Amino acid sequence: xxxxxxxxxxxxxxxxxxxxxxxxxxxxxxxxxxxxxxxxxxxxxxxxxxxxxxxxxxxxxxxxxxxxxxxxxxxxxxxxxxxxxxxxxxxxxxxxxxxxxxxxxxxxxxxxxxxxxxxxxxxxxxxxxxxxxxxxxxxxxxxx
Numbered sequence: 390x391x392x393x394x395x396x397x398x399x400x401x402x403x404x405x406x407x408x409x410x411x412x413x414x415x416x417x418x419x420x421x422x423x424x425x426x427x428x429x430x431x432x433x434x435x436x437x438x439x440x441x442x443x444x445x446x447x448x449x450x451x452x453x454x455x456x457x458x459x460x461x462x463x464x465x466x467x468x469x470x471x472x473x474x475x476x477x478x479x480x481x482x483x484x485x486x487x488x489x490x491x492x493x494x495x496x497x498x499x500x501x502x503x504x505x506x507x508x509x510x511x512x513x514x515x516x517x518x519x520x521x522x523x524x525x526x527x528x529x530x531x532x533x
Contacts, residue, residue: 397461412456
């Protein structure tokens with residue numbers, strides 16, 4: 390998760406919502422990404438989507454069933470769907486997203502019952518929440 394936090398810090402420096410993601414294959418990081426929606430001017434440039442895309446290229450296929458994903462914020466519905474479709478083995482995330490988080494809603498129905506994806510939330514919770522809080526406080530200061 391520390392590497393995901395480093396990725397989130399990169400997003401923060403660009404003025405992006407600070408979400409970082411890494412994907413590991415057999416405990417070795419094979420892909421890293423951070424939010425790039427504003428920079429890339431693309432709605433789907435979430436950290437998870439970018440990391441999954443890169444990991445698929447490195448693995449040489451779309452199935453990431455021997456990989457684990459680490460994200461600093463609970464994935465949204467789009468990213469949760471991508472995680473499910475990529476068949477990742479385990480999802481570790483930091484901060485919970487009460488507004489746009491997609492994991493909690495579909496966790497019981499889809500992830501654990503049908504896919505076998507293991508989900509662990511609240512990893513490095515304080516660090517992840519503090520980075521997000523700092524971003525939104527600074528954003529509000531700019532708006533005033």
